[in-house]
Amino acid sequence: MWFKHLHLYRVHDAPPLTSDEMTTALDAQAFRPLGGSEARRLGWSAPAGRAGVQLQHELHGHRLLSALRQERLLPASVVREEVDSRAAEQEAHEGRPLRRQEKQALKEQVYEEFLPRAFVRTQRFDLWWDTQRQLIGVNASSRARAEDILDLLRQTLGSLKVTPLATRTTPTRAMTEWLTQPDNRPAALELGDQVELKATSGDESVLRGRQVDLDGEEIQTVLAAGRQATRLALTIDEAVSLVLHDDLAIKSLRFADAVLDEAAQVEDDDDPTLRLEADFALMTQVLSNAIEQLIDWLGGEANPAAPTP
Structure with a gap:
């Protein structure tokens, strides 16, 4: 169940729902398969898949929800x-x-x-809600799909005020500085081998590098010509690797072998639900630490006004 992507949102004035109240609300929007004439449908499903029946798992203030999206593919x-x-x-x-x-x-x-008669495609999207920090993360490859899941959550709860997580320093500025000023990189940050560079004006071309030395002469020459980083591969605390995007989206998450080994050592008695919860607890611990450090490195969180209901 380890997340691959993460779109982060700040929750404003969340309704104080108990676990039972949350379960009742989720049940009302539970997923059911497409009818014959329906083009698409979205609803909540058990995070543990066919082996589970719970529509939410809550551990130490961290909620895990899963949504299924079905759509008919008619070219x-x-x-x-x-x-x-x-x-x-x-x-x-x-x-x-x-x-x-x-x-x-x-x-x-x-x-x-x-x-x-069209083929049906089913996609699953996981949502992590840190009720203590009032932060939501959606495991989706695009922001549009993440917004779909948030819309479903709003329908489920009646209303929900959220804004995309924002920082005082833009990711583009910080990533460019990490590349051009190695001495100013945070101690817990290690550069990966992927980068995307865009020009600041005029030239609209995009330069993408994979499996490259980001401290090498070639990349530094391009940066000196005025380009800025809009995507950058990072490793944080040797625990999780990711690609940070200019909109603060986190893609291509990979957890360190040491983290996965720690999860594997947790006894689950071959119970899929226990396995899911053990993995979720460790994953959220690692991600929470990584996100806190990212926010700190990006100058702290900005404070956008809460949206209207």
């Missing part, structure tokens, strides 16, 4: 090809070109007929 090219075929047949039969409204109606008809 636009398939619909277009069938519409063109039917339109040509109808035009030949009636001896006139179809009007735009008629083609649109034909398209809607084809979509409704083909949708129940």
Whole structure:
């Protein structure tokens, strides 16, 4: 269950829900499979998968939720090809070109007929809610998907005020300084081997490097020409590696072997739920420490105004 990505949000004035109240709210928005004519559906599912029945796990103030998203995959090219075929047949039969409204109606008809036969894709997204620090992290590869999960949480709770986590120093500025000023790097920070560099003006090209020496002459020359870092691979406290993005998104999380070995030593009696909770407890401990250090390195957290309900 180890997270691969993390989009972070600050929670403002969260409703004081007990564990039982939270469970009741989640049950009302539990996932159910797509119906024949539905294009997509999103709902809460057991974090432990088929082996579990709980829709949330709470350990020492850390809540784990999981959402399932199902959608039917109906390529636009398939619909277009069938519409063109039917339109040509109808035009030949009636001896006139179809009007735009008629083609649109034909398209809607084809979509409704083909949708129940389309392939279904199921995706899972995990949400970690640190109720003590009032911080939410969503394990999703894109911010758009993370926002979908937050929308589901708002529907579940009635309302929820959150803003993307923000820091006083922008990640771009800090990452560029870490690259250009090695002596100013935090002691617990180690550079990885991936970077993305963008020009500050004019040239819109993006330079990406993988498996490169970030302290090498080539990268330093590019930085001296005025480019800034918008993605940077880091290791924090030798415990977790990640790629930090300019919007504070954390991608490509990899936990150190020592952390995974520690988790494996926890007795779980072959119980998937106990295994999940043991991994979650250790993962959140490592991530909490890493996030606190990142915020500190980025000048502390900014204080955006809480959004309206």
